[in-house]
Amino acid sequence: MTISPHDIEAIVRLFKSSGYGELRVKLGDLSIVVSKDSSPRSAETSAAAGAKPAERAATASNDVAGAIVVRAPVAGTFYRAPSPAAEPFCKPGDRIAANTTLGLVEVMKLFTSIQAGVVGTVAHIAAQNGALVEAGEPLVLIQPDEAGT
Amino acid sequence: MSAPGPTIRIVDTTLRDGQQCLWATRMSTAMMLPIAKQMDRAGFDAIELVGAVQFDAAIRYLKEDPWERVRLIRERVRHTPLQALIRSKCVLGFDQQPDDIANLWVERLVANGIRRFVAFDGLHDLDNLIGSLRHAKALGAYTTGWLTFSDSPVHTDELYVRKAREFIDRAGVDAVMIEDASGVLTPERARTLVPKLKQAIGSLSLGLHSHGLLGLPQRTYLEAVALGVDNVYTCIPPLADANAPPSVFTTIQNLRYRGFDVGVDVAALESVAAHFEAVAARDDKPRGRPMDFDASSFGHQIPGGVLSNLTAQLKTAGLAHKLPEVLEECSRVRSELGWPIQVTPFAQLIGVQATLNVIRGERYGVVPDEVKKYALGYYGKLLSPVEPDILDRIVTNGSKAIALTPRPPEPALPALRRRYPGASDDELLLYHSFDSAIVDAMRQNRPDYDAYAIAEKPFLHLLREIAKRPPVSRITISKGDFSIELRE
Numbered sequence: 001m002t003i004s005p006h007d008i009e010a011i012v013r014l015f016k017s018s019g020y021g022e023l024r025v026k027l028g029d030l031s032i033v034v035s036k037d038s039s040p041r042s043a044e045t046s047a048a049a050g051a052k053p054a055e056r057a058a059t060a061s062n063d064v065a066g067a068i069v070v071r072a073p074v075a076g077t078f079y080r081a082p083s084p085a086a087e088p089f090c091k092p093g094d095r096i097a098a099n100t101t102l103g104l105v106e107v108m109k110l111f112t113s114i115q116a117g118v119v120g121t122v123a124h125i126a127a128q129n130g131a132l133v134e135a136g137e138p139l140v141l142i143q144p145d146e147a148g149t
Numbered sequence: 150m151s152a153p154g155p156t157i158r159i160v161d162t163t164l165r166d167g168q169q170c171l172w173a174t175r176m177s178t179a180m181m182l183p184i185a186k187q188m189d190r191a192g193f194d195a196i197e198l199v200g201a202v203q204f205d206a207a208i209r210y211l212k213e214d215p216w217e218r219v220r221l222i223r224e225r226v227r228h229t230p231l232q233a234l235i236r237s238k239c240v241l242g243f244d245q246q247p248d249d250i251a252n253l254w255v256e257r258l259v260a261n262g263i264r265r266f267v268a269f270d271g272l273h274d275l276d277n278l279i280g281s282l283r284h285a286k287a288l289g290a291y292t293t294g295w296l297t298f299s300d301s302p303v304h305t306d307e308l309y310v311r312k313a314r315e316f317i318d319r320a321g322v323d324a325v326m327i328e329d330a331s332g333v334l335t336p337e338r339a340r341t342l343v344p345k346l347k348q349a350i351g352s353l354s355l356g357l358h359s360h361g362l363l364g365l366p367q368r369t370y371l372e373a374v375a376l377g378v379d380n381v382y383t384c385i386p387p388l389a390d391a392n393a394p395p396s397v398f399t400t401i402q403n404l405r406y407r408g409f410d411v412g413v414d415v416a417a418l419e420s421v422a423a424h425f426e427a428v429a430a431r432d433d434k435p436r437g438r439p440m441d442f443d444a445s446s447f448g449h450q451i452p453g454g455v456l457s458n459l460t461a462q463l464k465t466a467g468l469a470h471k472l473p474e475v476l477e478e479c480s481r482v483r484s485e486l487g488w489p490i491q492v493t494p495f496a497q498l499i500g501v502q503a504t505l506n507v508i509r510g511e512r513y514g515v516v517p518d519e520v521k522k523y524a525l526g527y528y529g530k531l532l533s534p535v536e537p538d539i540l541d542r543i544v545t546n547g548s549k550a551i552a553l554t555p556r557p558p559e560p561a562l563p564a565l566r567r568r569y570p571g572a573s574d575d576e577l578l579l580y581h582s583f584d585s586a587i588v589d590a591m592r593q594n595r596p597d598y599d600a601y602a603i604a605e606k607p608f609l610h611l612l613r614e615i616a617k618r619p620p621v622s623r624i625t626i627s628k629g630d631f632s633i634e635l636r637e
Binding site for chain 1: 158269340391420455458459465466497499500501504505509514515516519520548549550551584585586587595597599608609612615616617619620629631632633634635636637
């Protein structure tokens with residue numbers, strides 16, 4: 001039996017994917033020793049690091065006086081941006097028109113754009129990005145431009 | 150008439166459609182490499198390898214480079230042409246791509262080893278395909294226009310004849326085929342459709358690709374080849390039957406019994422089937438099996454995947470008992486929307502809108518963006534118009550951010566080149582269609598292409614198996630002058 005450079009690469013890769021800390025292979029006068037420090041399996045750490053941190057839950061209260069509550073029309077997943085890498089549609093303080101898209105509710109891979117239907121200012125984002133929302137759940141609070149609120 | 154024993158050619162779609170139907174498109178390159186050469190020896194007319202969905206799965210879930218898959222397979226498949234699927238002017242999802250992207254996809258697929266293309270548009274709006282098909286031909290590829298079979302008042306034999314002629318006249322295709330994604334093409338319908346198509350396309354090749362979920366393909370294939378179809382699509386078990394295309398073994402056996410000449414070496418495929426069976430056993434993957442006719446599925450024609458999603462959605466809403474109502478609503482919505490095909494992605498439009506209608510108790514009160522775009526012609530010209538008062542509701546209740554008239558997308562390459570200077574065309578296409586973080590994660594991963602090697606060296610196999618298991622404090626194995634030791 002022979003060990004090729006390709007095999008060595010495979011050995012190292014397989015060893016890395018295992019839970020072992022040290023590997024020794026001997027074949028005739030060929031000896032291979034591979035070791036890693038005794039940290040937890042790298043798979044776990046990278047999975048934790050790679051996961052998108054959930055958006056911090058909005059801490060402001062939901063009862064902003066006079067605000068219009070824009071609610072999820074159906075149960076689904078709420079997204080604040082058109083795609084994972086893109087900027088959110090809106091943030092508190094933004095001025096909006098009646099047909100400005102504030103977010104998306106995804107149902108079985110189809111996306112429903114959520115709009116306020118009024119001119120105003122975004123007061124508060126009530127639901128987390130990527131969260132499962134129920135029908136009627138508050139998503140965004142808007143301070144409308146009407147007089148007398 | 151034809152000489153005794155006309156030849157029927159077989160196109161294999163195990164690596165594209167079989168695994169898409171049965172393994173959720175999660176067949177990795179490593180699973181394909183060990184048997185690629187053997188598949189090349191079998192005598193297939195073509196091996197269908199990729200569509201956009203395979204790219205998506207490779208990048209997102211398997212974290213491997215789909216372009217590299219094409220190259221690696223091409224290295225091993227030297228004689229049989231590799232085939233790629235083009236869906237409309239889309240990559241993933243519903244949105245139409247600019248021409249520069251659509252053309253670059255064709256170029257890069259050819260550059261990486263693809264020699265044949267099949268192209269389809271769910272609305273049969275061939276404006277969405279002409280550019281890509283002509284470009285492919287100009288690059289020397291063999292092109293096939295794919296007619297998506299659907300059972301509806303607008304999907305008549307006459308429509309298919311018109312579209313076949315349009316494929317030939319406007320796109321100069323080398324061949325035409327019928328794709329029956331829902332597996333609902335009956336021998337009876339083939340008896341009218343196939344002769345009319347044959348007459349319309351003359352000496353051009355006519356293919357048929359069906360799916361086994363209602364137990365029809367074996368009989369429909371036999372009827373079709375007797376009437377002029379000259380190539381059929383199959384898969385290698387266990388990635389065959391059920392909602393995948395029919396088994397190559399059963400199909401060829403039946404064809405030969407009926408006197409057709411099939412130039413495929415079935416014996417050469419036994420080891421390929423054994424390999425996929427071993428992969429299925431090892432990784433706990435589903436196996437296809439022949440299905441029986443189910444009248445309700447034949448009636449509503451909703452694809453299995455959409456049906457299971459609808460059921461889950463209703464359960465979540467506490468409305469599981471409303472499933473029969475939703476199935477009825479699907480038929481109603483399909484009719485109102487102008488009879489889109491009951492095939493992905495249009496099957497989702499129908500299913501989701503029907504579910505929303507039932508859950509809300511108000512028809513078209515909530516309209517997903519995609520339904521409004523579909524209705525306004527964003528995906529292509531509709532074969533039959535949306536019912537006027539339904540269109541009104543869709544326009545009124547759907548997103549106001551969607552313009553009433555679609556605008557063709559702007560070319561995307563200039564901005565992409567500026568954003569990713571130094572990136573290859575292959576990379577640019579990935580960055581265009583996928584999140585850059587996901588593409589980068591894929592590129593950082595180094596897949597183990599030997600993971601399923603048949604003749605893996607025993608000590609590597611041993612190490613692989615040990616590595617998979619929870620570690621013990623020490624293992625030592627030795628034989629002769631070979632020893633291996635692992636410590637925690």
